[in-house]
Amino acid sequence: MVKVKIISDDEVKTIMNGKWLDGLEIIKKSFEYRQNDKIILPEKSSQIFDEDTQNRINCMPSTLLEENVCGVKWVSVFPTNSKINLQTVNGITVISEIETGNPYAIISSSWLTKYRTAGVAALAxxxxxxxxxxxxxxxxxxxxxxxxxxxxxxxxxxxxxxxxxxxxxxxxxxxxxxxxxxxxxxxxxxxxxxxxxxxxxxxxxxxxxxxxxxxxxxxxxxxxxxxxxxxxxxxxxxxxxxxxxxxxxxxxxxxxxxxxxxxxxxxxxxxxxxxxxxxxxxxxxxxxxxxxxxxxxxxxxxxGMAYEDIMLAKYIYDISENLGKYVEI
Structure with a gap:
């Protein structure tokens, strides 16, 4: 069994409170890694359930070699949810270290996906x-x-x-x-x-x-x-x-x-x-x-590139301190 820390969406928002500009620097670093060939980036897999609405679930893997972390974001994007007063984006990111391959965190990516999307544009x-x-x-x-x-x-x-x-x-x-x-x-x-x-x-x-x-x-x-x-x-x-x-x-x-x-x-x-x-x-x-x-x-x-998401997820984990809870899996 391994211990995995689970961090909820509300905890992610609490952790990021007052750190939005710091988050942009984290996103920037992921682009620097990419330019310097420090990223492994398999193809994103997108399962589209409706071509007209683009309701879909994306599987987005990436490894950040300099950070010793491999991760995958599993995120649903359902634009039609807005019509029934539900979030249009929901997801989680799982991260593992790459020495033994053990997973060590599952982080909600619902709010973080919105932040990342806007953060990349603001950085640009x-x-x-x-x-x-x-x-x-x-x-x-x-x-x-x-x-x-x-x-x-x-x-x-x-x-x-x-x-x-x-x-x-x-x-x-x-x-x-x-x-x-x-x-x-x-x-x-x-x-x-x-x-x-x-x-x-x-x-x-x-x-x-x-x-x-x-x-x-x-x-x-x-x-x-x-x-x-x-x-x-x-x-x-x-x-x-x-x-x-x-x-x-x-x-x-x-x-x-x-x-x-x-x-x-x-x-x-x-x-x-x-x-x-x-x-x-x-x-x-x-x-x-x-x-x-x-x-x-x-x-x-x-x-939206997976390495941006994995970088932010690791950042959240690294500064989470007493937030989140550990479970054995």
């Missing part, structure tokens, strides 16, 4: 967005959009206006009511289902809808310098074609995803490998430049 924005951004615009007002707002406000404190659009007025109000007292220096603008209103005039734009509709139109992008594509097919092809640079967490994973906008463009022959400027690890390592003075609009697309 340090290299790819302009400075002194004032207005951020959202299509989507759910939990992922909210996590993105908090992390972008943390990394871009100059943000003073947040425009929120969604299919329903209620979801916009829920977003704003969650933050209006906490961020008194921010003016929140309810755009309801007028997506164009949320996008026009915004410096940073984010689509967080896990949808399969091209709700973002290229002609609306007038002031935006940085676009974060969070989910599936949510922007028309002309958005990517309008950009000066397209950057992914890992293009090789994105192009085989199938459900994301630029992966659809790749399969249709509209985008080729040479049209993708860089992976984020190349930007972080300095192998390629991030934003330059010549760049007006940069498109960022992430698919």
């Amino acid at each position: 924005s340090k290299y790819l967005a302009k400075k002194n951004n004032r207005i951020i615009g959202f299509i989507g007002a759910g939990q992922e959009a909210r996590m993105h707002f908090e992390l972008f406000k943390l990394t871009h404190p100059t943000i003073k206006v947040c425009k929120v659009s969604s299919k329903t007025h209620k979801s916009c109000l829920n977003f704003i009511n969650e933050f209006k007292d906490k961020y008194k220096d921010v003016e929140f603008v309810t755009c309801d289902d007028n997506f164009e209103k949320a996008i026009r005039g915004s410096d940073i734009i984010i689509t967080a809808i896990s949808g399969q509709q091209d709700v973002l139109k290229a002609k609306w992008i007038d002031k935006a310098n940085f676009y974060v594509h969070v989910g599936g097919y949510e922007d028309e092809f002309d958005v990517a074609l309008k950009s000066d640079k397209i950057i992914c967490d890992e293009w090789n994973a994105v192009k085989h995803r199938g459900s994301q906008t630029i992966s659809k463009m790749y399969k249709a022959g509209i985008l080729k490998d040479e049209n993708i400027y860089a992976d984020l690890s190349e930007i972080i390592s300095g192998k390629k430049l991030g934003r330059t003075d010549k760049d007006r609009f940069i498109y960022f697309n992430s698919v």
Whole structure:
């Protein structure tokens, strides 16, 4: 038998309280490991139960050689859960050491997945967005959009206006009511289902809808310098074609995803490998430049890589102290 520490979702949130910026550094380190060939990364396995909704369960393994840890994240992504007032993302991460192979922790990854997704985008924005951004615009007002707002406000404190659009007025109000007292220096603008209103005039734009509709139109992008594509097919092809640079967490994973906008463009022959400027690890390592003075609009697309999740899970375990409980298995 071995002892395994189990850390719940509430305990993960408690552990991460006040450590959100530290978490971004942990994510950054995982990209540095990747660029320096310190990662083993088998292919992600995704079981899709509905092509239209993209309800799915993902199995995401990876080994971080420098950290002496091998792990796997088992995560469900069910966009339809929002209609029945359930979380859309639920998962766990199991980690083992690689000297004897013993597992030593099972960590809830439900909240952590939302943090990681937004954290990768916020980290990328340090290299790819302009400075002194004032207005951020959202299509989507759910939990992922909210996590993105908090992390972008943390990394871009100059943000003073947040425009929120969604299919329903209620979801916009829920977003704003969650933050209006906490961020008194921010003016929140309810755009309801007028997506164009949320996008026009915004410096940073984010689509967080896990949808399969091209709700973002290229002609609306007038002031935006940085676009974060969070989910599936949510922007028309002309958005990517309008950009000066397209950057992914890992293009090789994105192009085989199938459900994301630029992966659809790749399969249709509209985008080729040479049209993708860089992976984020190349930007972080300095192998390629991030934003330059010549760049007006940069498109960022992430698919979510297992090594980011394993790195965060180990970090949670390492600083968990008296939280969590041990069981023998």
